[in-house]
Amino acid sequence: GNSVTQMEGPVTLSEEAFLTINCTYTATGYPSLFWYVQYPGEGLQLLLKATKADDKGSNKGFEATYRKETTSFHLEKGSVQVSDSAVYFCALSLGETSGSRLTFGEGTQLTVNP
Amino acid sequence: DTAVSQTPKYLVTQMGNDKSIKCEQNLGHDTMYWYKQDSKKFLKIMFSYNNKELIINETVPNRFSPKSPDKAHLNLHINSLELGDSAVYFCASSPSYSNTQYFGPGTRLTVL
Numbered sequence: 721g722n723s724v725t726q727m728e729g730p731v732t733l734s735e736e737a738f739l740t741i742n743c744t745y746t747a748t749g750y751p752s753l754f755w756y757v758q759y760p761g762e763g764l765q766l767l768l769k770a771t772k773a774d775d776k777g778s779n780k781g782f783e784a785t786y787r788k789e790t791t792s793f794h795l796e797k798g799s800v801q802v803s804d805s806a807v808y809f810c811a812l813s814l815g816e817t818s819g820s821r822l823t824f825g826e827g828t829q830l831t832v833n834p
Numbered sequence: 835d836t837a838v839s840q841t842p843k844y845l846v847t848q849m850g851n852d853k854s855i856k857c858e859q860n861l862g863h864d865t866m867y868w869y870k871q872d873s874k875k876f877l878k879i880m881f882s883y884n885n886k887e888l889i890i891n892e893t894v895p896n897r898f899s900p901k902s903p904d905k906a907h908l909n910l911h912i913n914s915l916e917l918g919d920s921a922v923y924f925c926a927s928s929p930s931y932s933n934t935q936y937f938g939p940g941t942r943l944t945v946l
Contacts, residue, residue: 752933762939763838763937763938763940764877764924764937769934818864818884818929821879821882822869826876
């Protein structure tokens with residue numbers, strides 16, 4: 721079946737530190753890959769996505785590259801801020817259009833201290 | 835504002851009751867979804883509708899029944915609520931041309 725595995729949290733960093741959250745996947749086809757972020761008390765927001773191998777998604781200083789050879793989509797940011805404190809979810813979708821389910825990882829709680 | 839909205843945001847009720855959660859999107863999307871987020875924050879798909887037609891129906895108890903009166907609305911009705919139904923329920927939508935889903939703010943259901 722299809723699955724997503726994220727590094728276990730929680731992750732605690734100091735402001736301006738480098739962030740990596742690991743994500744690997746298992747899929748029967750060629751999935752699209754996503755990172756969603758959930759700020760405290762809010763819904764999920766799309767952070768970035770990539771639809772094919774070697775694509776790089778980026779947004780708000782976050783980046784992730786679709787690595788087919790290692791089935792990974794690790795999230796990185798060069799310098800985190802306190803406002804980045806949230807839960808980050810890696811997800812995959814096997815369909816290219818609407819109606820395809822998202823399969824999520826377990827989520828990684830990030831806390832950034834001033 | 836263009837968005838996915840849910841009501842209510844919080845719902846506290848007794849075991850055995852029946853309750854509904856409503857979802858509306860004004861993004862013009864064709865497909866809507868319900869996800870359940872458990873206490874460990876794990877998210878799992880429950881249902882999906884495309885233009886009022888059910889297209890995804892995961893293994894959920896029959897007590898859960900989605901209803902889509904039109905493509906902008908997807909409601910979730912839950913009968914005979916149980917303690918294990920306590921969770922955050924998220925509605926989402928996506929346009930016909932994309933697999934990107936846009937989520938509502940969630941409804942936190944607490945069953946006592």
